[in-house]
Amino acid sequence: MIKARVIVTLKNGVLDPQGKAIEGALSALSFSGVDQVRQGKVFDIAVEHDDKAKAEADINAMCEKLLANTVIEDYKVELV
Amino acid sequence: MKTAVILLPGLNRDRDMIAAITHISGEPPVTVWQTDTTIPDVDLIIVPGGFSYGDYLRCGAIAARMPFMKALKEKAAQGVKVIGVCNGFQILLEAGLLPGALMRNASLKFVCREVELEVSNASTAFTSGYSQGQIIRCPVAHHDGNYFVDDATLKTLQDDNRIAFRYANGTNPNGSIDNIAGILNAEGNVLGMMPHPENLIEHAHGGVDGRALFESALGLVAA
Numbered sequence: 001m002i003k004a005r006v007i008v009t010l011k012n013g014v015l016d017p018q019g020k021a022i023e024g025a026l027s028a029l030s031f032s033g034v035d036q037v038r039q040g041k042v043f044d045i046a047v048e049h050d051d052k053a054k055a056e057a058d059i060n061a062m063c064e065k066l067l068a069n070t071v072i073e074d075y076k077v078e079l080v
Numbered sequence: 081m082k083t084a085v086i087l088l089p090g091l092n093r094d095r096d097m098i099a100a101i102t103h104i105s106g107e108p109p110v111t112v113w114q115t116d117t118t119i120p121d122v123d124l125i126i127v128p129g130g131f132s133y134g135d136y137l138r139c140g141a142i143a144a145r146m147p148f149m150k151a152l153k154e155k156a157a158q159g160v161k162v163i164g165v166c167n168g169f170q171i172l173l174e175a176g177l178l179p180g181a182l183m184r185n186a187s188l189k190f191v192c193r194e195v196e197l198e199v200s201n202a203s204t205a206f207t208s209g210y211s212q213g214q215i216i217r218c219p220v221a222h223h224d225g226n227y228f229v230d231d232a233t234l235k236t237l238q239d240d241n242r243i244a245f246r247y248a249n250g251t252n253p254n255g256s257i258d259n260i261a262g263i264l265n266a267e268g269n270v271l272g273m274m275p276h277p278e279n280l281i282e283h284a285h286g287g288v289d290g291r292a293l294f295e296s297a298l299g300l301v302a303a
Contacts, residue, residue: 014183015183015186015228017183017184017185017226017255018184018188021188066137066145069138069174071228071230072228
């Protein structure tokens with residue numbers, strides 16, 4: 001069993017209205033000094049086999065085909 | 081002219097679309113379920129609006145990977161006209177049939193109101209029933225209609241007259257780049273748009289400004 005974590009974040013330059021709203025809420029809670037918040041997604045994926053190279057290749061393909069919209073998002077795959 | 085309307089779980093504007101097509105063409109469209117692997121011979125395919133798969137992952141992301149999409153892409157490549165409205169637009173973008181992405185509205189609020197649209201290109205298969213620059217009324221109802229595309233692709237859309245509709249007179253409801261409300265593919269046979277023309281096609285709706293879009297697509301406009 002191999003476990004992986006996929007982190008999907010918005011590309012630089014893509015407006016993140018939800019991140020902006022979170023920034024506003026943090027400042028409403030009196031947290032000072034927050035320059036920027038960008039919201040993303042995390043996917044924890046477990047695969048059945050123990051072939052690390054195959055798992056990494058498969059999960060990268062999953063990101064390209066479904067988990068990330070590469071028009072607006074970047075992704076990072078970490079085997080854990 | 082024959083029309084097919086795609087059905088997916090979570091759509092809610094499919095019946096409005098079927099009613100509009102039936103009303104305008106005099107013939108009910110055929111319906112295609114998401115798991116169908118073929119689409120009958122039609123002249124126009126419509127992906128209606130709603131919340132397919134509950135907007136899970138990203139709006140339209142799951143729907144765009146369902147079996148019907150392979151058949152739809154083949155039909156589009158053959159030149160069959162395709163319209164995606166609202167969630168249908170999101171689905172066509174996720175499927176890669178149109179460039180760009182639809183983000184959360186800049187206001188973060190769901191918008192349900194009437195906007196004004198400028199017909200930015202009246203020389204398309206979908207807009208020939210309008211005049212160039214005409215301002216029409218159209219309802220919108222969405223949470224994720226904030227059109228985004230990179231600068232280079234935006235310039236291509238502008239230079240190639242592929243922006244069919246823009247929000248006009250300060251009515252941009254979602255923060256879309258360049259006030260974009262609807263775009264075409266490079267070949268001009270695929271249109272995606274956030275507003276709902278199917279909800280303004282008969283006098284009982286309070287207006288008929290959406291009607292010419294379907295009349296254009298169905299070849300009912302006098303040349």
